[in-house]
Amino acid sequence: MNWHSRYETVAEAIAALLGPEAEVVVHDLATDRIAQIVNPLSRRRVGDASLLDLEAGDLAPGKAVLGPYEKAGPSGDRIRSVSAVLPGEDGRPAGLLCVNLGLGRFDAAARLLAGLFPPVAPRPEALFRRDWREAVNLILRDRLAAAGLSADRLDRAGRVALVAAIDAEGLLEMRHAAAYVASQLGISRATLYADRAAARSRLAA
CATH class of the missing domain: 3.30.450.20 (PAS domain)
Structure with a gap:
């Protein structure tokens, strides 16, 4: 053999x-x-x-x-x-x-799909000036893409860093924002507030 x-x-x-x-x-x-x-x-x-x-x-x-x-x-x-x-x-x-x-x-197949959509034009910022959900979504998209992870695969350190980035823009102060961010991250509001406290504590240290 x-x-x-x-x-x-x-x-x-x-x-x-x-x-x-x-x-x-x-x-x-x-x-x-x-x-x-x-x-x-x-x-x-x-x-x-x-x-x-x-x-x-x-x-x-x-x-x-x-x-x-x-x-x-x-x-x-x-x-x-x-x-x-x-x-x-x-x-x-x-x-x-x-x-x-x-x-x-x-x-x-990729060329076919790319040909179905016209080139993307610059975003009309005036339409999104007050849209805090879009601002949160952009931070989530960019941070998760950089980490190569989905929200449900973040460890606590990664999640705290993400919450810190959102908090730094003042977005968590918007009405209903905390519930929205918690939902996007798949955590409770209590966990979100704990993560924000941890982020602020590290920033103050």
């Missing part, structure tokens, strides 16, 4: 999960040939040259996973790939398992 036969079902499972836009390839480093390919979007076949041209040290210890990285497909579409080093019987690198996800259809 060849060493790469143990990875055949793994390659098939990955391709089944990711669907028709994913190609999964097992490369044999000893022969520099393709040992297995599932869903061959690149039009390669088992036995074709891998053309990896690896040098000593390219697969040094600690480089078990390479990527994700991008490359181009036969039609020029973007492909996002990741490669995993496969050990042989002696534990040394014997092959690579490469997963190539075609992004052509995703990019086409």
Whole structure:
């Protein structure tokens, strides 16, 4: 039994999960040939040259996973790939398992969606001068986007910092604002006031 036969079902499972836009390839480093390919979007076949041209040290210890990285497909579409080093019987690198996800259809869908809407014009500030809800929403959007989190995934320190930013603009003094902010953050008003107290205490320290 060849060493790469143990990875055949793994390659098939990955391709089944990711669907028709994913190609999964097992490369044999000893022969520099393709040992297995599932869903061959690149039009390669088992036995074709891998053309990896690896040098000593390219697969040094600690480089078990390479990527994700991008490359181009036969039609020029973007492909996002990741490669995993496969050990042989002696534990040394014997092959690579490469997963190539075609992004052509995703990019086409993004262009289609972008074309449905005209370019955004500058916001007419006069319409929002007194809209404290919009001001709160902008702070929430910008802070959460910078943190890469949704409101329900903030820890207390992050939530206190967010409440501090809202409080610094005086927005919590607006009528019904506390209830609105608490609702947006998924917390009670009591928790919101506790967070504001903690924020003000840290600012005064």
